[in-house]
Amino acid sequence: MFRHMTREIRFLAKDRGALFWLLLAFTLSVIAVSFGVTEVREQRETIAALIKEDASDRANALKGQEEWGSAAYYAFHFTYAPPSDFAFAAMGQRDSSPWKHRIRMLALEGQIHEADTRNANFGLVGRFDFAFLIASVAPLLLILLLYDLRAAERTSRRHDLLVATAGYSLAIWFPRAFVRIAALTILLLLPLWSAALIEGTSLTITLQASGIAMAALLIWWIIVEWVNRIDASPSILLTSLIGLWLALAIIVPAISKAVIETNNPVPDGGEILLLQRETVNGAWDLPKDATMKPFIAQHPELRDYAKIDGPWAWKWYYAFQQVGDQKVAPLAQQYRKARLERDRQADLAAFLSPTSFAERAFEKLAGTDTRAMIVYEDAVRGFHSELRAFYYPLMFPEAQYNPALLNNLPNYVPPS
Amino acid sequence: MAIPLEARSLSLLRAGNSVLDDVSFTINAGEIFALLGGNGAGKSSTLLTFLGFLEPSNGDVLVNGSSVRNDIAAARSAIAYLPESASLYGHMTAYENLSYFLDLAGKPANREDIDAALDKVALAEEARTRRLQSYSKGMRQKTAIALALLRETPILLLDEPTSGLDPVAIDEFHDLVKALANNGQTILMVTHDVYGACQIADRVGLLRGGKLVGSFSAENGERIDTETVHAAFAERETA
Ligand SMILES: Nc1ncnc2c1ncn2[C@@H]1O[C@H](COP(=O)(O)OP(=O)(O)OP(=O)(O)O)[C@@H](O)[C@H]1O
Numbered sequence: 001m002f003r004h005m006t007r008e009i010r011f012l013a014k015d016r017g018a019l020f021w022l023l024l025a026f027t028l029s030v031i032a033v034s035f036g037v038t039e040v041r042e043q044r045e046t047i048a049a050l051i052k053e054d055a056s057d058r059a060n061a062l063k064g065q066e067e068w069g070s071a072a073y074y075a076f077h078f079t080y081a082p083p084s085d086f087a088f089a090a091m092g093q094r095d096s097s098p099w100k101h102r103i104r105m106l107a108l109e110g111q112i113h114e115a116d117t118r119n120a121n122f123g124l125v126g127r128f129d130f131a132f133l134i135a136s137v138a139p140l141l142l143i144l145l146l147y148d149l150r151a152a153e154r155t156s157r158r159h160d161l162l163v164a165t166a167g168y169s170l171a172i173w174f175p176r177a178f179v180r181i182a183a184l185t186i187l188l189l190l191p192l193w194s195a196a197l198i199e200g201t202s203l204t205i206t207l208q209a210s211g212i213a214m215a216a217l218l219i220w221w222i223i224v225e226w227v228n229r230i231d232a233s234p235s236i237l238l239t240s241l242i243g244l245w246l247a248l249a250i251i252v253p254a255i256s257k258a259v260i261e262t263n264n265p266v267p268d269g270g271e272i273l274l275l276q277r278e279t280v281n282g283a284w285d286l287p288k289d290a291t292m293k294p295f296i297a298q299h300p301e302l303r304d305y306a307k308i309d310g311p312w313a314w315k316w317y318y319a320f321q322q323v324g325d326q327k328v329a330p331l332a333q334q335y336r337k338a339r340l341e342r343d344r345q346a347d348l349a350a351f352l353s354p355t356s357f358a359e360r361a362f363e364k365l366a367g368t369d370t371r372a373m374i375v376y377e378d379a380v381r382g383f384h385s386e387l388r389a390f391y392y393p394l395m396f397p398e399a400q401y402n403p404a405l406l407n408n409l410p411n412y413v414p415p416s
Numbered sequence: 417m418a419i420p421l422e423a424r425s426l427s428l429l430r431a432g433n434s435v436l437d438d439v440s441f442t443i444n445a446g447e448i449f450a451l452l453g454g455n456g457a458g459k460s461s462t463l464l465t466f467l468g469f470l471e472p473s474n475g476d477v478l479v480n481g482s483s484v485r486n487d488i489a490a491a492r493s494a495i496a497y498l499p500e501s502a503s504l505y506g507h508m509t510a511y512e513n514l515s516y517f518l519d520l521a522g523k524p525a526n527r528e529d530i531d532a533a534l535d536k537v538a539l540a541e542e543a544r545t546r547r548l549q550s551y552s553k554g555m556r557q558k559t560a561i562a563l564a565l566l567r568e569t570p571i572l573l574l575d576e577p578t579s580g581l582d583p584v585a586i587d588e589f590h591d592l593v594k595a596l597a598n599n600g601q602t603i604l605m606v607t608h609d610v611y612g613a614c615q616i617a618d619r620v621g622l623l624r625g626g627k628l629v630g631s632f633s634a635e636n637g638e639r640i641d642t643e644t645v646h647a648a649f650a651e652r653e654t655a
């Protein structure tokens with residue numbers, strides 16, 4: 001076998017057409033990986049800058065406050081999901097779901113979903129990152145490298161001489177295809193490996209990612225082999241393979257996406273925002289009890305402090321903020337569940353398309369899948385309830401304002 | 417010793433049409449057998465059957481005494497095949513082509529061996545490091561013949577080996593083939609060239625419409641009579 005491989009490596013080295021596609025693969029991989037690394041760096045810099053500003057902004061906002069209520073009102077807290085050390089390879093949902101917020105102790109759901117209304121938009125194909133390259137573009141390169149391996153020899157009437165000389169068919173076609181695929185795989189993975197070293201990606205993740213890339217290419221190899229069995233002209237083979245690529249890399253994913261989305265309607269993030277805003281704004285005109293009753297149902301421990309005399313009190317204001325959250329809770333819950341359900345179904349649908357499968361597997365490794373984004377949202381919710389747990393016991397009993405206590409404000413810790 | 421090449425009541429279908437019909441012959445070691453016939457007579461198909469690319473619909477083909485279908489790889493490794501209008505790789509030089517194909521055959525050759533073979537087919541030295549796409553048809557044919565020589569197999573199947581060669585080159589090629597046969601190699605050669613076939617063959621088989629309609633042998637060291645064979649060949653018009 002070794003003899004066959006070295007022979008075919010030398011043969012490949014003289015095949016300019018194949019070398020061109022291989023060089024292109026390498027270039028595209030370098031571009032995709034550098035895009036990813038740059039994007040991740042920028043996100044990290046943004047996060048670092050915002051963390052820095054966060055403390056000083058809050059200190060400024062808190063300066064001169066005299067009430068717990070106004071302190072909570074003016075103090076923003078920066079929350080974020082840092083990109084993982086493999087996010088450079090697959091930006092995934094980070095492009096469409098928010099990964100940073102500045103939140104304060106007002107009604108939360110609206111604040112979380114506000115960012116939804118300004119999604120990054122990359123059209124049908126998505127961002128050109130490594131996951132996209134390996135899942136969608138690499139199969140095309142593989143097809144171009146392999147489609148006429150046999151057919152071209154047939155049309156130049158060399159096929160029988162080659163096989164007769166080799167003795168059996170496999171001795172020539174297997175090493176020929178294998179050498180091309182190995183070269184393609186290595187040239188695609190080299191930039192990924194270099195970036196993984198620079199980014200400090202763990203070896204297990206790097207190996208898993210390489211395994212996924214190889215598996216995806218292997219599946220496409222099998223598809224090409226299967227089509228190449230047809231005794232047809234190179235152009236017919238190429239057309240059929242491009243058709244299959246279109247079907248498996250574009251059409252099937254698009255159809256499954258459409259079907260899954262129709263079957264699992266997800267309320268718009270904007271809807272949540274709107275309902276919450278209406279609830280919160282409406283509360284001004286309602287009798288105080290209409291707010292305090294549902295609030296106390298959630299916080300029985302504050303029952304004794306729930307009596308609001310007079311036209312205005314901070315605790316009434318924060319109570320109707322919280323009731324705003326309670327009101328949209330079913331919608332937010334539905335939103336969360338439907339996204340998880342879509343994700344689960346997309347996992348199943350990915351078995352229909354090697355492209356979706358590879359892309360999703362990469363997003364999982366990179367922590368940029370839907371689940372990771374929901375974990376981040378939940379971390380924001382968790383932090384927000386810590387804020388409430390900090391302020392309520394001070395605000396409701398109307399404890400004396402003491403800025404020193406603000407040093408104990410909860411700290412946001414990003415999900416790991 | 418096993419008979420190098422044998423067709424036993426060989427019949428062959430291609431795309432549903434009968435291409436060979438009950439063809440039988442044997443070729444002994446060191447013998448040159450020329451298969452003569454018009455276009456579409458089934459000559460190339462006969463060679464492809466010996467190489468295991470086509471399977472007999474009836475009868476059998478044997479290489480070194482064993483049926484090809486039992487061990488195609490063994491049959492192929494005993495045979496050097498010169499295809500009809502052989503085309504080697506245009507983007508490679510003669511040296512590169514020959515080393516590639518010899519590697520493929522599992523019989524790597526060094527530069528001296530290759531040069532010796534190219535000398536035998538009289539391929540100009542300056543051409544040997546040039547890509548084949550710059551070769552004339554005859555030069556390409558010579559390179560392909562050199563490949564068959566370098567294989568050093570006991571059997572050679574040659575499909576119209578002299579096509580594209582100039583008269584001098586044809587004469588040289590005939591001498592070469594005779595030398596190979598004297599050396600014990602068995603040669604099955606397909607041709608349209610009645611004169612050439614009679615010049616060198618020990619036996620000539622005449623194929624028409626897939627049937628072996630005539631067989632002519634050289635008697636007592638004399639050449640096969642070209643007139644007789646030609647007359648038989650030309651009967652095709654009236655048949
Ligand atoms: N690939 C093919 N598929 C189907 N039939 C074929 C194929 N190649 C040849 N044939 C048929 O087989 C028959 C014999 O063809 P073959 O090539 O063996 O003839 P030949 O004697 O070598 O002719 P020529 O002197 O023109 O080379 C012809 O009738 C031809 O139409």
Ligand SMILES: [Mg+2]
Pocket residue numbers: 459460461500575
């Ligand atoms: Mg022929």
